[in-house]
Amino acid sequence: MSFPDQVTIVEMGPRDGLQNERGVLSVETRISLIDRLAACGLSRVESGAFVSPKWVPQMAGSAEVLAGIRKPKGVRFPVLVPNLKGLEQALEAGAEEIAVFGAASESFSQRNINCSVAESMDRFAGVLTAARSHGLRVRGYVSCVLGCPYDGEVAPEAVAEMAGALYDLGCYEISLGDTIGVGTPLRAAKMVDVVAKRVPVEALAAHFHDTYGQALANLYAVMQQGVSIIDSSVAGLGGCPYARGAAGNVATEDVLYLLQGLGIQTGVDLEALAQTGHWICQALGRQNQSRVGLAMADVGNY
Numbered sequence: 001m002s003f004p005d006q007v008t009i010v011e012m013g014p015r016d017g018l019q020n021e022r023g024v025l026s027v028e029t030r031i032s033l034i035d036r037l038a039a040c041g042l043s044r045v046e047s048g049a050f051v052s053p054k055w056v057p058q059m060a061g062s063a064e065v066l067a068g069i070r071k072p073k074g075v076r077f078p079v080l081v082p083n084l085k086g087l088e089q090a091l092e093a094g095a096e097e098i099a100v101f102g103a104a105s106e107s108f109s110q111r112n113i114n115c116s117v118a119e120s121m122d123r124f125a126g127v128l129t130a131a132r133s134h135g136l137r138v139r140g141y142v143s144c145v146l147g148c149p150y151d152g153e154v155a156p157e158a159v160a161e162m163a164g165a166l167y168d169l170g171c172y173e174i175s176l177g178d179t180i181g182v183g184t185p186l187r188a189a190k191m192v193d194v195v196a197k198r199v200p201v202e203a204l205a206a207h208f209h210d211t212y213g214q215a216l217a218n219l220y221a222v223m224q225q226g227v228s229i230i231d232s233s234v235a236g237l238g239g240c241p242y243a244r245g246a247a248g249n250v251a252t253e254d255v256l257y258l259l260q261g262l263g264i265q266t267g268v269d270l271e272a273l274a275q276t277g278h279w280i281c282q283a284l285g286r287q288n289q290s291r292v293g294l295a296m297a298d299v300g301n302y
Contacts, residue, residue, distance in 0.1 A: 236289025
């Protein structure tokens with residue numbers, strides 16, 4: 001049984017977390033959140049989404065957010081773009097890295113981005129071609145890798161096909177999302193095993209939600225498969241608006257506690273991160289979903 005010596009945390013709170021919270025934070029608060037997260041030692045903080053504010057009001061003002069953050073050396077601030085229009089807006093805002101979002105499930109693709117899986121790939125091809133011409137890195141997301149709220153269980157082969165197509169288009173990294181949090185360790189490991197035959201495991205990231213309390217166990221399993229990139233969200237912010245009852249991403253604090261216990265390096269200050277989680281939950285007026293964050297508060301660590 002072996003684990004990576006080092007794991008990279010991709011912090012999703014300011015985008016995937018906040019876009020699924022009921023409250024809409026000011027641009028100033030979002031800037032402060034991102035600055036605080038970067039100060040904790042996180043090297044990758046997804047900072048916004050160039051989507052219609054009509055559909056995702058929480059992400060309105062992403063250009064102002066990107067302009068206002070400190071951007072310390074060595075920290076990357078990717079943003080999500082759904083199409084060429086979003087890419088144009090991201091370029092105008094000075095984005096240096098973007099992400100595109102697809103699904104391994106036909107029904108989820110139709111309901112989430114209003115097109116079929118095949119149509120989404122055609123859309124992404126244009127976005128990636130344009131992004132590369134401007135020197136932007138592009139990350140690819142594949143959602144519903146372990147289950148779909150409409151189609152049920154998703155075959156690993158379908159995940160591998162979508163992940164491989166995005167990788168072939170030029171995505172440097174593919175994030176595999178258990179969007180509704182139904183995965184278990186054995187299924188997660190089998191899924192990664194199949195996908196890794198199509199995409200190098202070094203280019204795969206785990207993006208697990210915690211609906212059934214299995215996210216940490218699933219991460220433990222896929223790290224043994226060689227996965228060394230983990231998406232997580234401070235204080236467990238977020239959820240999925242298209243998956244009723246789905247919990248948010250696994251909390252970054254909880255992931256860090258697990259990794260520290262395994263002796264895996266991340267370069268992130270857990271105490272500072274827990275303080276940030278506590279602060280943003282107060283700003284949102286919601287309960288902290290991180291068990292580690294709550295425990296640290298209870299014992300007076302902050």
